[in-house]
Amino acid sequence: MASKPFSKSFLAFYRFVRRRLGNPPCQHHHRQSTSGVPTYPVIIQGCPLALQIDDHLQNQALVLDIEGGLLRSSSLFPYFMLVAIEAEVQLRVMVMVCFLGLREEKVARVARATLPKHFLEDIGREGLEIVRGFKRVVGLSRMIPRVMVEDFLKEYMGLEMVVGREIKMVRGRYVGLLEMESGRKLGLEKLEGTEMVGFGSCTGSFSHDYHQLFNCCKEVYLVTPEQKKQWSALPRDQYPRPLIFHDGRLAFRPTPQAILAMLMWLPLAVPLTVLRTLVFVNLPYSISLPIGSATGVTTRVINSPISGNGNTNHGALAQPNPRGHLYVCNHRTLLDPVYISVMLNKKVSAMTYSVSRISELLSPIRTIRLTRNRDEDSRRMEHSLQKGDLVICPEGTTCREPYLLRFSPLFVELVDEVYPVALMNWSNMFYGTSTGRSKYLDHFYYFMNPHPAYVVQFMERMPTHVVINGRRCESYEVANKVQGEIGRALGFEPTKLTRKDKYVILAGNEGVVDAKQ
Numbered sequence: 001m002a003s004k005p006f007s008k009s010f011l012a013f014y015r016f017v018r019r020r021l022g023n024p025p026c027q028h029h030h031r032q033s034t035s036g037v038p039t040y041p042v043i044i045q046g047c048p049l050a051l052q053i054d055d056h057l058q059n060q061a062l063v064l065d066i067e068g069g070l071l072r073s074s075s076l077f078p079y080f081m082l083v084a085i086e087a088e089v090q091l092r093v094m095v096m097v098c099f100l101g102l103r104e105e106k107v108a109r110v111a112r113a114t115l116p117k118h119f120l121e122d123i124g125r126e127g128l129e130i131v132r133g134f135k136r137v138v139g140l141s142r143m144i145p146r147v148m149v150e151d152f153l154k155e156y157m158g159l160e161m162v163v164g165r166e167i168k169m170v171r172g173r174y175v176g177l178l179e180m181e182s183g184r185k186l187g188l189e190k191l192e193g194t195e196m197v198g199f200g201s202c203t204g205s206f207s208h209d210y211h212q213l214f215n216c217c218k219e220v221y222l223v224t225p226e227q228k229k230q231w232s233a234l235p236r237d238q239y240p241r242p243l244i245f246h247d248g249r250l251a252f253r254p255t256p257q258a259i260l261a262m263l264m265w266l267p268l269a270v271p272l273t274v275l276r277t278l279v280f281v282n283l284p285y286s287i288s289l290p291i292g293s294a295t296g297v298t299t300r301v302i303n304s305p306i307s308g309n310g311n312t313n314h315g316a317l318a319q320p321n322p323r324g325h326l327y328v329c330n331h332r333t334l335l336d337p338v339y340i341s342v343m344l345n346k347k348v349s350a351m352t353y354s355v356s357r358i359s360e361l362l363s364p365i366r367t368i369r370l371t372r373n374r375d376e377d378s379r380r381m382e383h384s385l386q387k388g389d390l391v392i393c394p395e396g397t398t399c400r401e402p403y404l405l406r407f408s409p410l411f412v413e414l415v416d417e418v419y420p421v422a423l424m425n426w427s428n429m430f431y432g433t434s435t436g437r438s439k440y441l442d443h444f445y446y447f448m449n450p451h452p453a454y455v456v457q458f459m460e461r462m463p464t465h466v467v468i469n470g471r472r473c474e475s476y477e478v479a480n481k482v483q484g485e486i487g488r489a490l491g492f493e494p495t496k497l498t499r500k501d502k503y504v505i506l507a508g509n510e511g512v513v514d515a516k517q
Contacts, residue, residue: 060134060136060194060195060196060197060218061134061136061137061138061160061194061195061196061197062130062131062133062134062136062137062138062196062197062198062199063138063140063196063197063198063199063214063216063217064130064131064137064138064139064140064159064199064200065140065198065199065200065201066139066140066141066142066143066149066153067141067142067143067201068200068201068202068222068223069127069130069199069200069201069223070123070124070127070128070131070157071119071122071123071124071127072122072123072124072127072228072231072233073122074201074225074228075255076142076143077254077255077256078118078253078254078255079115079118079119079143079148079149080143081254081259082110082114082115082118082248082250082254083102083107083110083111083115083148085249085250085254086110086114086247086248086249086250101173101174102173102174103172103173103174104147104169104172104173104174105172107145107147107148107174108147108151109506109507109508110248111147111148111149111150111151111152112151112505112506113245113246113247113248113435113505113506113507114246114247114248115148115149115152116151116152116155116156116243116246117243117246117248118253119149119152119156120156120234120239120243121233121253122253123233123234124228124231124232124233124234125231125232125233125234125235125238126231126232127231128234128238128240130199131157134197136160136194137157137158137159137160138159138160138161138162138163138196139153139157139159139161139162139163139164140162140163140164140200141153141162141163141164142164143164144164144165144166144167145164145165145166145167145174146162146163146164146165146166149162149164150162150164155241156239156240156241157240158240161190165179166179167179195218196216196217196218197217197218197219197220197221198214198217198219198220198221199220199221199222200214200220200222200223201222201223201224201225201228202222202223202224202225242403243401244399244401244403244495244497245399245401245497245501245502245505245506246400246401246506247434247435247436247506247507248431249430249431249434249445250429250430250431251427251428251429251430251431251449252428252429262429265429265450266448269448269450270448272295272296272447272448273444273445273447273448275295276292276295276297276447277362277443277444277447279291279292279295280292280338280364281362281363281364282364285341285342285345286345288342289342296450296451296452297447297451297452297453298451298452298453298454299339299342299343299453299454299456300453300454300455300456301343301455301456301457301458302455302456302457302458303457303458303459304343304458305343305344305458306343306344306345323385323386323415324348324384324385324386324387324388324389324390325389325390325419326385326389326390326392326411326414326415326417326418326419327340327348327389327390327391327392327418327419327420327421328392328393328394328407328411328418328419328420328421328482328486329391329392329393329420329421329422329423329486330393330395330399330404330422330423330486330490330492331393331395331396331397331398331399331405331423332398332399332400332423332424332425332433333398333425333432333433333442333443333446334355334359334398334432334433334442334443335432335443335446335454336391336393336423337350337365337391337393338350338363338364338365339423339454339456340391340421340423340456341364341365341391343456343458344389346389347365347366347388348365348366348388348389348390348391349365349366349367349368349384349387349388349389349390349391350363350365350366350367350368350390350391350392351367351368351369351370351377351380351381351384351390351391351392351393352367352368352369352370353369353370353372353396355367355369355439356439356440357440358440359439359440359442359443362443368380368381368384374410377410378410378413378414381410381411381414382414385414385415391421392411394407394408394409394410394411394479394482394483395407395408395499396408396498396499397499397502397503398433399502400431400433402490402491402492402493403492403493403494403495403497404483404486404487404492404493404494404495405495405497405498405499405501405502406483406494406495406496406497406498407479407480407482407483408479409474409475409476409478409479410475411479412464412475412476412478412479412482413464413475415464416463416464416465417461417462417463417464418461418462418464418482419458419459419461419462420459420460420461420462420482420485420486420489421456421457421458421459421486422456422457422459422486422489422490423454423455423456423457423490424454424455424457424490425446425452425453425454425455426451426452426453427446427449427452428449428450428451429448429449429450430445430446430448430449431445431446432445432446432447432449432452435502435503435506435507436507457489457490459485459486459489462481462482462485464478466478466481480494
């Protein structure tokens with residue numbers, strides 16, 4: 001990573017710091033203030049530790065103040081609010097903003113599936129440069145309990161260990177009382193005999209044991225609030241690990257101001273989502289589309305297949321087909337087939353898997369359930385094509401980020417040509433997808449956004465019988481080709497991940513919805 005130009009005085013300071021870091025471990029360079037609270041040397045803007053770090057420094061352990069030395073914002077409110085909102089399924093409103101009564105596994109699921117997205121968006125590039133310069137990094141966090149941040153730091157940042165406080169539990173539920181602090185409970189005994197360098201913020205409020213940990217460092221460097229304000233956000237392409245899957249309903253960072261805006265919007269959002277749903281379900285497309293637009297729903301079509309007389313036109317090369325057309329699209333929300341049907345101005349059928357009964361009843365188009373039995377699914381899809389056009393989402397599940405999951409190749413074996421459709425949608429307040437038990441509410445959440453938006457791009461039809469160098473391509477190779485073409489149209493990156501991978505990572509199951517929902 002390229003470093004910024006530094007002045008001569010800055011380079012002199014950098015050499016001074018490097019000499020100091022080479023001192024024997026018994027020498028400490030913090031000093032005691034008049035109030036008795038330890039103070040430490042302050043890192044100047046640009047952070048010299050982010051420059052070239054030699055092997056001698058890499059072999060030391062970095063004690064990293066997570067909130068002060070890695071994240072740009074020092075506020076912990078958004079993360080506690082995310083846990084309170086996403087894990088409150090069976091809690092009363094009066095305990096939404098605390099952990100009282102929450103089960104550990106629910107908090108762990110939110111920490112694994114929801115928080116990493118918000119952590120990555122809050123990482124400062126300057127702080128990450130320091131972390132990357134050390135082979136061993138120990139995280140020191142003020143988030144309680146430690147499970148809120150531990151999974152992210154180990155999985156995405158590669159930290160060796162995370163030090164933090166815990167909340168007492170009774171029969172697997174948090175009771176809201178903090179565990180007593182001790183070196184044993186914080187895991188400090190694992191660091192005995194290790195040469196350490198500390199890095200954090202001078203605004204951090206640490207307890208006695210945390211100060212003891214910093215006191216064990218040969219050198220501790222702190223940034224000021226003014227310097228942190230100049231930290232830049234980490235671009236997506238520089239994430240330590242790609243963010244492909246995440247869960248949770250909130251599409252925004254829940255700061256106090258944003259939460260207030262959401263609470264002010266909800267009284268209008270609830271009746272509005274009911275109105276939008278009724279319009280899409282009950283009215284003809286020619287009427288529902290303009291009414292939806294008047295209520296703030298944005299829809300855009302690219303390469304519309306509808307001719308001037310209202311008939312479907314797939315180009316002069318399209319041959320008469322006694323069966324319906326097979327539309328293959330990426331999967332963003334449950335509304336994907338509905339939007340394709342709207343843009344075609346005719347009813348189509350959609351293949352679904354593990355969709356709730358409520359969603360099927362509300363669907364304005366016909367749905368056919370997949371069974372995950374290859375022969376039976378092939379028969380059902382063939383039967384549907386005999387009756388008319390069919391829409392399938394070969395990914396098998398939705399993906400919020402600019403990635404495409406692996407396309408199941410079954411559709412390739414059904415027809416001689418397919419019609420790819422590239423879909424993009426935006427949600428600025430609530431996500432219309434979930435891996436939780438309330439998936440039947442997905443489309444309601446989508447319509448609760450102030451300005452939900454969809455872009456539907458119809459692409460050139462593609463043959464399913466492809467011959468390369470005299471060899472006919474296998475069905476999975478054709479499916480990969482269709483995936484690649486949709487990815488290029490959207491600017492998305494194809495992956496080999498599957499529906500099962502997503503649900504195992506986010507929910508710890510295979511994503512089968514209770515048929516009673």
